[in-house]
Amino acid sequence: MVWITPLRALAADTVRAIEEPLPTLQSVAAGWSVAARTGDTSTGDRRRLRENWPAILVTTPESLSILLSLDDAHEIFSSLETVIVDEWHELLSTKRGVQTELALERLRSLRPGLVSWGLSATLANLDDAVAALVGPSRAAAARLVSAAIPRKLEIETLIPEPMERFPWAGHMGMRLLPQVVAAIDRAATTLVFTNTRSQAERWFDALRSARPDWSGAMALHHGSVDRELRSRAEDGLRSGTMKCVVATSSLDLGVDFGPIEQVLQIGSPKGISRLLQRAGRSGHAPGAVGRLVCVPTHALELIECAAARGAVAEGVVEARVPLTAAVDCLAQHIVTVACSGGFREEDLLAEVRRTRAFTDLDDASWRWAIDFAARGGPALAAYPDYAKIVERFGRWYIASKALARRHRMSIGTIAGDATVEVKWLRGGRLGTVEESFISRLNAGDRFLFAGRPLVLFRFDGLTAWVKRSRATIALQVPRWNGGRMPLSTLLSSAVLDLVRDATAPGGITTAPREVAAVLPLLEIQSRWSRLPDHDTLLVETWQGRDGHHVFVFPFAGRLVHEGLAALVAWRIARSTPSTLTLACNDWGFELSGPDAVVADERAWRQLLSPVNLLDDLLACLNSTEMARRHFREIARVAGLVAGGSRSDRQTQASAGLIFDVLAEHDAGNMLLAQARREVLEQQFEFRRLHDAVEAIAGKDIRVVSTPRISPLAFPIWAEFVQSRLSTKDWLARITDMARDLEQAAGKP
Known part of the structure; x- marks a missing residue:
């Protein structure tokens, strides 16, 4: 049996969990052994595994692909009967999911009749998930097994006092530090989740400063912390000796730490599935109650927390859409199979087309992929390093043992900054x-x-x-790319539902306590402007000392708003040359400049029109340069540049040079098209952006001139100020403005 886990950090726990019941299953599992093979496995352990493979192997998608690239892959998997993919939702919609699809289909070619299982607790689009797991042609015959065991969850929210009516996101919820400390103090063991690694560093430091007596019983856990330090944190949670561990998504998945009594979520969870996943880390025992406490970083997140809790109660979770046509993954897989005894082209093509990711792969695209693996395509054919496979007697093989070794070192699809x-x-x-x-x-x-x-x-x-450092103040905190976590579409819709229900006649009597706490904020919003709703796009204009500002509220998430702001600014400048500054958050975006920005409803409908959306977005975003930057990730997966210990500048320079060569001499290269497509999707969630623009086309557009910044606009304006001024200056500016607005709003 092969057990695939998305995180190598889970492998050891999975091995323990599988081993535990084996002594009681001697009638069916006599002599069974369990072992892990991941990137953390030592060279000696790998050698011992090669000599004696276990009955159950726990591995990751990357390590499984490496095993499939070995000369004796057919022998290694000759007795394989079952493969289980744990936390399948976590791999779906990523290139690691595509890699897993291809690996599963390879295993089925080696072992016809292989039984495949996928495990998940938070999946909405089950049909897509099944098709990706077993292939579209087998999906109809697949069986869905659902455990009808209701999980008891208690989800509550810390509410700041006094409540701010003009919220901003720059202080990361530290106002609630005393309440967080008190909540941790009441429980034996608490797991504190943050949405970014930078946030985790700051909160760990703040908690340690607030309670130095906890120093020996506190730990920090995120993906950039050394493995040994993370293991200490996990062991402390498992044994119950840890009072508190501050973590990121590194502890989201599959963690079975019985002693955890409660989970604290710093900031909005931004998604319903994420809230469910994190809440499930506590009370991890049959019949136990999971307990999660939301800690909003500003007032508007109170509404998001309440909306997420309501969605959980209704059993709603977000869909994960599997990727298709990731040709860099296909190019890597072709070389992987060539390393393990070679392949007949027609056999591998049929195998690849049995996956959901490549079920629509046409002959021309396949021929391109083979040509790319064989010589790097027409532009790179003169360089022998790119000739990775060779044809002999109707089969394709790896060109040399050296290339095979190099390829195995670069197998994988996880990309990030150096x-x-x-x-x-x-x-x-x-x-x-x-x-x-x-x-x-x-x-x-x-x-x-x-x-x-x-x-x-x-x-x-x-x-x-x-x-x-002896000094513990004014410390810089590392920032990691990939930390942006936009509000999901389902949660955005739930937020608007709550605002509508709470402000309807008699709504206060049924509103969740979080929403009731922010009703004074919503009352000012209604008085100075209007409340947002599903059928109307709200646009606010305001003139301040620093120029003209316009705020637009599509409620489509930060990434979509970044794209919409850039699109609108470009369309304005196309007809009226102007200099505009952009800012955004999950609820809306801002355009500001020295001159009045568009205030006409008809003009806004044109600015947000879906007509020529893709062309205009590509034109306004310097898409060629963005694709050039992004090409590094694709080039590494496809094997054009090596991973390893090269610096970021070296890798980017190599990938940039190859991008330029391909753009000039091989403009039809499928990797270039993929780079442009992925930039739009990853930077701005293009599919969601397209849906948002289409939805706006069917809405009323209301432009409101406000006497001052509204409560909904204030956090976006704060983002704008923060991006322009030094830390000291922007803090003073935002604090002064919030005080002035509170005075103008009058007593609550």
Whole structure:
């Protein structure tokens, strides 16, 4: 049996969980052994596994692909009967999901009749999930097994006092630190989730400063912290010796820590599935009650928390749409199969087309993929390093053993900024930070990482050598790309439902306590402007000392709003040359400039028209340069550039050079088209943006001139100010404006 887990950190726990009942199953499992093979497995353990494979192998998509690339892959999996994919929802809609689809189909070719299982607790689009797991042709015969065991969850929210009526997102909820400390104090063990690693670093530091007596019973856990430090945190949770662990999504999945009594969620969960997943980390025992406490970072997040809780009660979760046509994954898989004894082209094509990801793959695209693997395509044919497979007697093989070794080292689809190791000057490893952060620091600069105040001693390009900092204030905190977490479409809709219901006649009597707490905010919004709803696009205009501002509220999530703001600004400038500054959050976006911005409803309908949407978006976003930057990830997956210890600048330079060569000499290269497509989807959620614009076309548009910034516009304006001024200046500016607006609004 092969058990696939999305996180290698879960492998050890999964092995323990499988081993535990085996002694009681001797009649069917006599002599069974269990082992893990992941990126954390030592060289010695890998060698021992090759000599004696276990009955049950726990692995990841990347390690499974590596095993499938070995010369004896057919022998390794010759007795395989079952494959189980755990947390299938986590792989869907990602390239790792595509990689898993291809690997599963390869296993079925090696072992016809293979039984496949997919496990998930938070899936909405089951038909898509089944088709991706077993292939579209087998989906109708698949069986859905659902456990009718209701999970008891208690979800509540900490409410700030006094309640702010002009919220802003810059203080990360630290106003609630005393209440958070009190909540942790009441429980034996608490898991505190944040949405970003930077947030986790700040909250861990704040909690440790507030309760130094907890220092020995607190830990920090996120993907950039060293594996040994994360293991200590996990062991402490498992044994119940930890009072509190501050974590990110690194502990979202499959963690079975019985002693956890409660979970705290810092900030809005931004999605219903995420709230369910995190709430399930507590009370992890049959019949136990899971308990989650939401800690809003500003007043509007109270509504989001209440909306998420309501959606959970109704059993609603977000869909995960599987990826299709990821040709970089296909190119990698072709070389993987070539490493393991080669393939006949027609056989592999049929195999690939049995996956959902490539069920519509046409002959021309397949021929392109084979040509790319064989010689790098027409533009790179003169360079032997790109000739990875060769044809002999009707079969394709890897070109050399050296290329096979190099390919195995680069198998995988996880991409991110280049990282550097952070090590103590006297020895010991703390983890990794992105090169883009550490390269901005000078020797002697202080920063916070792995829950420790550090001072940079030197940076040699691959390693940041540090010492402990005696100073614990004014510390810089690393920022990691990929930390943006937009509000989901389902949760956005639920927010509008709550606002509508709470402000209807008699709505206060049935409103959740979170929404009741922000009714004074909604009352000011209604008095100065109007409340948003499903059928109307609200546009507010306001003139301040620094110029003209317009705020638009599509409620489509931060990434979509970034794209819409850029699109509208470009369409305005196309007819009226102007300089506009953009800002956004999950509820809306802002355009500001020295001159009056569009205030006519008819003009807004044209600015947000779906006509020529794709062409205009590509034109306004400098899409070629964005695709060039993004091409690094695609080039690495497709094998055009190596991973490993190269610096970010080196990798980007290599990928950028290849992009330019392909753009000039092989403009039809499918990787270029994929880069442009992925930029739009990853940067701006293009499918969701398209749906939002189509929805706006059917709505009324109401333009309201407000006497001052409204409560809904204030947090977007705060983002605008924060992006332009130094920390000290923007804090003072926002605080002063909030005070003036509170005075203008009068007593609650």
